[in-house]
Amino acid sequence: MKKIYCDNAATSYPKAPLVGEAMLSYINSIGCNVNRGSYSTEYQPENIVYETRELLCKLFNFDKPENTVFTQNVTTSLNTVLKGLLKPGDNVIVSSMEHNAVMRPLARLQDNHVTVTTVNCNLLGEIELNDIEKAMTDNTKAVVVTHVSNVCGTILPVREIGALCKKHNKIFIVDAAQSAGILDIDMEKDNIDILCFTGHKGLLGPQGIGGFLIKDSIVSQIKPFIEGETGSDSELEVQSNYMPDKFESGTLNIPGIFGLNESLKYVTNLGIKNIYEEEMSLTKKFLEEVKNIDESLIVGKKDLINRSPIVSLNFKNIDNGLICYNLEREYGILTRSGLQSAPIAHKTLDTFSNGTLRFSFGFFNTIDEIDHIINSLYMIYIKQGL
Numbered sequence: 001m002k003k004i005y006c007d008n009a010a011t012s013y014p015k016a017p018l019v020g021e022a023m024l025s026y027i028n029s030i031g032c033n034v035n036r037g038s039y040s041t042e043y044q045p046e047n048i049v050y051e052t053r054e055l056l057c058k059l060f061n062f063d064k065p066e067n068t069v070f071t072q073n074v075t076t077s078l079n080t081v082l083k084g085l086l087k088p089g090d091n092v093i094v095s096s097m098e099h100n101a102v103m104r105p106l107a108r109l110q111d112n113h114v115t116v117t118t119v120n121c122n123l124l125g126e127i128e129l130n131d132i133e134k135a136m137t138d139n140t141k142a143v144v145v146t147h148v149s150n151v152c153g154t155i156l157p158v159r160e161i162g163a164l165c166k167k168h169n170k171i172f173i174v175d176a177a178q179s180a181g182i183l184d185i186d187m188e189k190d191n192i193d194i195l196c197f198t199g200h201k202g203l204l205g206p207q208g209i210g211g212f213l214i215k216d217s218i219v220s221q222i223k224p225f226i227e228g229e230t231g232s233d234s235e236l237e238v239q240s241n242y243m244p245d246k247f248e249s250g251t252l253n254i255p256g257i258f259g260l261n262e263s264l265k266y267v268t269n270l271g272i273k274n275i276y277e278e279e280m281s282l283t284k285k286f287l288e289e290v291k292n293i294d295e296s297l298i299v300g301k302k303d304l305i306n307r308s309p310i311v312s313l314n315f316k317n318i319d320n321g322l323i324c325y326n327l328e329r330e331y332g333i334l335t336r337s338g339l340q341s342a343p344i345a346h347k348t349l350d351t352f353s354n355g356t357l358r359f360s361f362g363f364f365n366t367i368d369e370i371d372h373i374i375n376s377l378y379m380i381y382i383k384q385g386l
């Protein structure tokens with residue numbers, strides 16, 4: 001049976017063409033480290049690493065390649081930034097749509113007398129700007145939001161939140177796990193101070209590579225999380241403060257960067273607007289057809305405004321995990337059920353007890369696949385006597 005992959009919010013599949021090839025060619029034909037040896041073969045990976053920083057800057061409209069830090073993924077980026085920034089007595093504001101990648105480091109920081117204010121979103125996953133502004137106090141150091149809910153696909157208004165942060169002089173941190181490569185992100189216009197991304201979702205790159213882009217004015221406020229060899233300033237006892245070395249101790253995931261380099265070129269050449277339009281045309285059809293089956297299955301927003309290609313369904317009286325299992329076993333459709341590592345978002349959307357069945361479409365899904373999914377959902381719906 002042909003498999004239809006609809007779990008691109010977990011990780012995209014397939015990856016952009018040439019990603020695997022670039023990684024393999026580095027491993028098989030180049031192999032050396034960056035910023036460590038003094039031989040000419042080092043220049044090639046060094047150039048690719050630097051070019052990848054530039055590609056990220058171009059994609060997110062940022063002008064400092066040296067302030068583009070590589071990590072393993074967005075989780076590592078968020079941990080680095082939050083644990084390096086927040087001190088006892090600080091307050092941080094989050095939305096109630098956050099992923100555990102934000103909530104768990106913040107839960108740990110509460111042991112260290114950091115306070116967390118959660119601004120509640122509505123049943124559509126939408127946030128009120130007024131509520132964010134009201135939550136700000138003198139102790140509020142930062143506002144952290146996910147750009148897109150990984151549960152129901154609602155887009156949070158980062159440009160407006162960024163403007164609020166600027167007005168009140170708060171640091172604005174964005175979790176772009178579900179938006180990088182799918183939505184336009186402009187660090188300048190959106191007033192984002194720190195943008196955390198992961199390479200393996202919408203950017204169509206490999207797993208194990210991510211990072212963050214950080215404005216100059218914030219760099220000195222964050223202590224590095226990991227310290228050690230950077231290949232620079234080796235005579236010093238302590239980590240040097242210049243970027244990106246301050247946050248890049250230890251050998252980088254160079255194969256991952258080679259893969260990300262190719263995927264960034266692919267995404268940039270296609271154009272973010274075209275990718276979004278393509279994915280939303282699939283989502284439009286899916287939503288319309290699901291509405292014909294039973295509109296009440298759709299969790300959160302039922303329209304296309306301010307949403308991404310993530311759609312959660314809730315079969316209410318049936319275990320969504322069972323539907324997920326049957327969808328694969330009987331129809332070859334791969335989805336993700338449960339709480340998708342965002343329990344607080346499920347509490348907001350009133351789906352905590354049963355989780356949801358999440359479809360997340362990607363650039364390589366097709367309209368024919370949507371037809372097959374809809375037919376399969378019909379069959380399941382009928383079989384379950386709904």
Ligand code: PMP
Pocket residue numbers: 009010073074075076099101146148149150175177178198199210341
């Ligand atoms: N934030 C959000 C909103 C996510 O959807 C995810 C992935 N599910 C993450 C963070 C974590 O991503 P990674 O595993 O690449 O660190």
